[in-house]
Amino acid sequence: MARMVAPDKGVRETEVNGRLYKPDRSGIYNVDSPSAARAMKAEGFFEAALNPVDSRDSARGFNCVECGFGSWFRKCSRCGHENGTPERDGE
Numbered sequence: 001m002a003r004m005v006a007p008d009k010g011v012r013e014t015e016v017n018g019r020l021y022k023p024d025r026s027g028i029y030n031v032d033s034p035s036a037a038r039a040m041k042a043e044g045f046f047e048a049a050l051n052p053v054d055s056r057d058s059a060r061g062f063n064c065v066e067c068g069f070g071s072w073f074r075k076c077s078r079c080g081h082e083n084g085t086p087e088r089d090g091e
Contacts, residue, residue: 001030001031001032002030002031002034002037002047003028003029003030003031003047003048004028004029004031004037004040004041004045004046004047004048005027005028005029005045005046005047005048006023006027006029006044006045007043007044007045007046009027011023014029014040014043014045016031016033016036016039016040017033017035017036017039019033019036021036021040028048029045062074062076062083063083064076064078064079064081064083065081065083066079066081067079067081
């Protein structure tokens, strides 16, 4: 089963191979057929991400210099140490 997202919020339903698909409350279309998922991708739909943080986001945030804990906040929630600005590529 594939979970698809429409390319625009204005899309309320779509028909693929004679079957009508409507989104659930969160706006995600649950598709049982792999061929329907491929057809939806060809029309601009994309697969819903299960993880809001992808591999490119791993460089974001702060790593505590005292205990090494990773966080989105400057102040470490594990040991309480205040961290500086994270280093980025080219700095």
